[in-house]
Amino acid sequence: MKKFTQFLMMSVAMLFATAAFSQSTVTGKILDAEMNAALPGANVVEKGTTNGTTTNFDGEFTLTTQANSGSLVITYVGFGSKTITFTGSQDLGTIKLLTDNSLDEVVIIGSGLIDLAEDRQTPIAVSTIRASEIQAKVGTSDVVATLVNTPSVYVAGQAGGFGDSRIAVRGFEQDNTAFLLNGQPINGMEDGRMYWSNWSGMADIANAIQIQRGLGSSKLAISSVGGTVNFVTKATDKRQGGFISTGVANDNYFKSTIGYNSGVTESGWGVSAMLTHWQGDGYNKGSYGEGQNYFVSVGFKANESHNFNFLITGAPQTHDQNFTKPISDYLQYGRNFNNNIGTYKGQYMTERTNFYHKPVSNLNWDWNISENSSLSTVIYASWGRGGGTGNYGRSAARIRNDQGLIDFDAIAANNRTLGDGTFGNNGYLIRGSMNNHDWYGLVTNFQTKLSENISLNTGLDLRTYQGKHYRQVVDFVGLSSWTESRDLRGANHQPDKNDRVFNTVDQSYSIEPWYATFNTTPSDQRLDYDYGETISYGGVFAQFEYANDNLSGFFQGALSTQSHEREDYYDYKPEFQNAEKVNNVGYNLKAGGSFLINDDNSVYVNAGYYSRQPYHDNIYLNYTNEINPLTSNEKILGFEAGYAFKSQYVTANLNLYRTSWKDRVTTSSRQLAKDTDFGGKIIPAGDLIYETNEGVEQLHQGVELDLVAKLGDRLKLKGFTSIGDWGYVDDVVTTTRDENRNVLARESKDVDGGKVGDAAQFTVGLGIDYEILERFSIDADWRSYDNLYANISPDKDNIELPTYDLVDMGISYKMLIGKEKTSSLNMRLNVNNVFSEVYLSELRNAYVAEPGDETYKGINVRNQGYFGFGRTWNFSLRYNF
Incomplete structure (x- = not known):
């Protein structure tokens, strides 16, 4: 009986040791693939279990897994899910998710030309509107209406008719704000003005809009007096x-x-x-x-x-x-x-x-x-x-x-x-x-x-x-x-x-x-x-x-x-x-x-x-x-x-x-x-x-x-x-x-x-x-x-x-x-x-x-x-x- 008790205690100890040994600590950072921006609140779940966590506002997560090896399923509202395998404790590094709208899972072409805020580590005053929000909220308005819920932005002129909106940033009219389409300037060469009737399709083709108030991150010889608005369009889709x-x-x-x-x-x-x-x-x-x-x-x-x-x-x-x-x-x-x-x-x-x-x-x-x-x-x-x-x-x-x-x-x-x-x-x-x-x-x-x-x-x-x-x-x-x-x-x-x-x-x-x-x-x-x-x-x-x-x-x-x-x-x-x-x-x-x-x-x-x-x-x-x-x-x-x-x-x-x-x-x-x-x-x-x-x-x-x-x-x-x-x-x-x-x-x-x-x-x-x-x-x-x-x-x-x-x-x-x-x-x-x-x-x-x-x-x-x-x-x- 004594030997049996000893055997039982040893078996329990080995089970706990095995369980402890089989656990791993997995870390990583989850980003929006198109905008290279952190995704706070993304869900990270060990596949086949209810064990999971969410990312912080920097897109980072730490998860203690129940097994020594397996897969993590990563999901975020508006983005396609991703499954990542792990073995033992490891840092998975940067994991990028793609938005799940059909024309949004794209390869960004000319990424070296598109001056997004994340491309430079020194910060600026910036707001980013993604495709899912643009499609949801633009309705019958011009595309600039998607920027109304950002600081120092005022949209006027809608009563003039379709495409007659004007946008002011920090009090400067749009001829004094730089607008870029995939990195190329689109303000009028004669007067710097923007006529949104010419861009009525922008809400359909924009993968994201990033408004940089003030000096911005643009490297071109343009004067971002009020700010810079980058329109990042869809390019060739990755999947059918x-x-x-x-x-x-x-x-x-x-x-x-x-x-x-x-x-x-x-x-x-x-x-x-x-x-x-x-x-x-x-x-x-x-x-x-x-x-x-x-x-x-x-x-x-x-x-x-x-x-x-x-x-x-x-x-x-x-x-x-x-x-x-x-x-x-x-x-x-x-x-x-x-x-x-x-x-x-x-x-x-x-x-x-x-x-x-x-x-x-x-x-x-x-x-x-x-x-x-x-x-x-x-x-x-x-x-x-x-x-x-x-x-x-x-x-x-x-x-x-x-x-x-x-x-x-x-x-x-x-x-x-x-x-x-x-x-x-x-x-x-x-x-x-x-x-x-x-x-x-x-x-x-x-x-x-x-x-x-x-x-x-x-x-x-x-x-x-x-x-x-x-x-x-x-x-x-x-x-x-x-x-x-x-x-x-x-x-x-x-x-x-x-x-x-x-x-x-x-x-x-x-x-x-x-x-x-x-x-x-x-x-x-x-x-x-x-x-x-x-x-x-x-x-x-x-x-x-x-x-x-x-x-x-x-x-x-x-x-x-x-x-x-x-x-x-x-x-x-x-x-x-x-x-x-x-x-x-x-x-x-x-x-x-x-x-x-x-x-x-x-x-x-x-x-x-x-x-x-x-x-x-x-x-x-x-x-x-x-x-x-x-x-x-x-x-x-x-x-x-x-x-x-x-x-x-x-x-x-x-x-x-x-x-x-x-x-x-x-x-x-x-x-x-x-x-x-x-x-x-x-x-x-x-x-x-x-x-x-x-x-x-x-x-x-x-x-x-x-x-x-x-x-x-x-x-x-x-x-x-x-x-x-x-x-x-x-x-x-x-x-x-x-x-x-x-x-x-x-x-x-x-x-x-x-x-x-x-x-x-x-x-x-x-x-x-x-x-x-x-x-x-x-x-x-x-x-x-x-x-x-x-x-x-x-x-x-x-x-x-x-x-x-x-x-x-x-x-x-x-x-x-x-x-x-x-x-x-x-x-x-x-x-x-x-x-x-x-x-x-x-x-x-x-x-x-x-x-x-x-x-x-x-x-x-x-x-x-x-x-x-x-x-x-x-x-x-x-x-x-």
Whole structure:
């Protein structure tokens, strides 16, 4: 019995010893493969058991396994699962997960060109929106609407129509924020502006959007005054599959999309393609839109060292436009009133339609030279064709009915009494202002590790751009032809009455975007203006970075030269049609460093100086060949500092910034609410006027805070706030011009202390995401906007718009389909502005309310602007296979 007891005790001890010996400690770090970013809260489970853990906010995990060898199953909502084998205690290193949407499991091509925040260890103020969130929340909005829940971002202009949104970052408009598509610049070469109607397919093809506020991590010779927005598109998919999706929304909106991926063959080839059609009436009257999106990506992996990808995408579209108007008009006719529309022969008609097609293509080559060195190169091109329509002739010929709408039948009747039309006999027609371009470029970047702690990036940025601008007739509205005269300009750029020419136009042209893509209007059928420009750009850049376990620092510099040539074929004598060539040199310098205090706390500081060349449209005066002597390089000086806290359940970022911007030249436009006297010349109501401001200086400073908290396995809380102080400094010179670019007035004024408008200087937001059941979740976002001022030319006196709050909500459900559960049906319902808040989203004037003036919430109703949308909704179904 004693021996048996001893044997039993020894057996138990051996069992415990065996169990202890069979256990292992496995560690690793889980990242988003596309964005190279940590995935906090990812599940790590030992296969065949319930033993598991989750990653912390750095994506790291430690798991004591029940067996000495086996497999770990790693999952994360929105990403494909991964199974990793282990043997004994070991560090599995970095494990990358791919998102599980069909076109999202991609190879990122040109990764050395796409300046993502994670590519440099020194931090910046950054927010990343991934494909799953873009697809869920964009609805019928422009793609920039996905950025509204980030600090210091304000989106305006949606009430203008599909694609007319504008985004401001830290109070700087989008012509002063850099936008990149897979590393290539896409801001307009002439004026730096972005027209989101040209990019209506971006929400369908974007794999991620990363907004870098402030100095950013871009190495190109571009001035990220407000920030840098990187659009990372899908490329060739790794696996075979596809999707079909459809969506409906308020105001008869409908969208359908189909996409398919061949997968990568054994020989290294693969193709991904997508096609979309959309259409809708628009929230406001007279804002109908319709278009298509197409995307084709062909990839070839020649070997482990060389990877190629060809991509072409485009979004031909038309959308009718709504312009700002006096608040009094909205109060009289309704908040969705549009005075650009009417009827003609019993059918709806508008005088304001945007139509455009901008195919974009690029060829990427990634070369892994060695373990420490690589070269990424992209050759790209875009061909823009289209423009916008509007009234042409005498504004007095625009006849309105008692509902404030255009009476095209009455206009046609008046036109028919004229026989033909000229400026002098009250004729009226609808013109199309064409803005065509051809743009070619190359960006190449060589990166290498010089040592264990030091890395180098260096490269080239080359671009050439040719623009063509003219007007053509879209609809004669009862006229048979149009005749106009002009006095040609000579060496002094002034019209010469002794050299007067006449031109008669008798052909009209379609505004269908595919037609506009291939049509070129003959020069004798162009009216009002006909000019072009050639802009050539060359830049070099380099960046050094040092990084060890706790400390990092970088220095980056870029030098660029830009030349401008202008040709005017309409207003100049033949020998003076070519303007003097202008060359400008610019540069930027950036440096920064960070220190990791411990695993949970870190700090950083960055500084940068830019000398940026003025835009083309500000170099030549009054749309003539005369050079503006006041333009010079704009000077931007920026400082920012930040603190980051990361723990298992909470991550938070605090950023401080100060940006000064000197020697600015800006141009804005507005529609006159009433007949206005400019030095004895009466400009009638409804006409557009343009204001150019020279020598503008702005100072923007503020604080930003964003946080994410994981409150249990199913509930996530997000929040942000931004407090800004954005104002003008010193004096500004303002030149006012009419729609035909004639100078109406010029004055100098003190604007010191004036508030910068068009973006709320105080924002706060809170969002929740709760998973009710597996794959069934609900989310809600609340935002409040305050200290929002009118979008006017620099002025000492500005008016503040009323504070407003918005609440958006959404419900998502993902149903797994098929025996192997490899297909899914995703359903999403969004309701925006749930409580139908009535608010002014922007104003274009700053008329102070005087005693006796009619007001709306304290605002003089003479002021022109937009009301924001009321409650809207959209619902989508997406079948992935």
